[in-house]
Amino acid sequence: MKDVKIDCVREPARRAEIAEKILLALPDWFGLPDSTKEYIEQSRSLPFWAAYSGEEVLGFVSLKTTSVSAAEVHCMGILPHLHRQGIGRMLMAALEAYAKEAGFRLLQVKTVDEGHYPEYDRTIAFYEGMGFLRLEVFPTLWDEWNPCLVLVKAL
Numbered sequence: 001m002k003d004v005k006i007d008c009v010r011e012p013a014r015r016a017e018i019a020e021k022i023l024l025a026l027p028d029w030f031g032l033p034d035s036t037k038e039y040i041e042q043s044r045s046l047p048f049w050a051a052y053s054g055e056e057v058l059g060f061v062s063l064k065t066t067s068v069s070a071a072e073v074h075c076m077g078i079l080p081h082l083h084r085q086g087i088g089r090m091l092m093a094a095l096e097a098y099a100k101e102a103g104f105r106l107l108q109v110k111t112v113d114e115g116h117y118p119e120y121d122r123t124i125a126f127y128e129g130m131g132f133l134r135l136e137v138f139p140t141l142w143d144e145w146n147p148c149l150v151l152v153k154a155l
Contacts, residue, residue: 004051004053004087004090005051006049006052006091006093007050008049008094008098009050012044015062016040016041016044018048018050019040019043019060019075020040022057022078023040023075025080026080028080028117029119029123030077039074042064042074043062043074043075046063046064047062047063048063049098051090058082059076059077059078059079059087059091060076061073061075061076065104069104070105070108071102071106071107071108072109073095073107073108073127076088078091089130092130095107096155099155105154106152106153106154106155107152107153108135108151109127109132110149111123112146112147113137113147113149114149116145116146124151128151132153133151135150138150
């Protein structure tokens with residue numbers, strides 16, 4: 001997609017506003033209200049990048065520190081009609097550049113394991129396309145019907 005700009009968003013209220021707009025547009029991925037509310041609230045205090053076309057927000061990604069050496073792709077969302085147009089790759093490039101500059105050596109991301117929901121199977125394919133490798137499945141980290149797959153990437 002052309003004319004897409006990625007910006008670091010510094011204002012906590014704006015981060016939450018963007019996260020809410022995008023996550024509420026993605027009920028197949030973010031359909032649990034309490035969990036979605038938590039992602040929105042946590043976005044206020046995390047490094048956060050948004051994709052824009054003009055003034056329109058297209059998507060976002062946030063980063064959470066998990067140790068001195070590692071960080072996590074905390075939350076990511078792109079408006080559904082814009083999937084598979086390179087916006088996620090652009091957001092990940094900004095996040096990875098920041099993570100490298102901050103001295104992190106490893107990125108991780110958690111998602112629902114393969115074979116449970118087609119939407120999450122596409123999510124796994126996206127992260128694998130970005131160079132992430134499957135590390136481990138935690139069958140009950142979240143709950144039995146949403147087994148957690150952890151993927152990692154060396155920076």
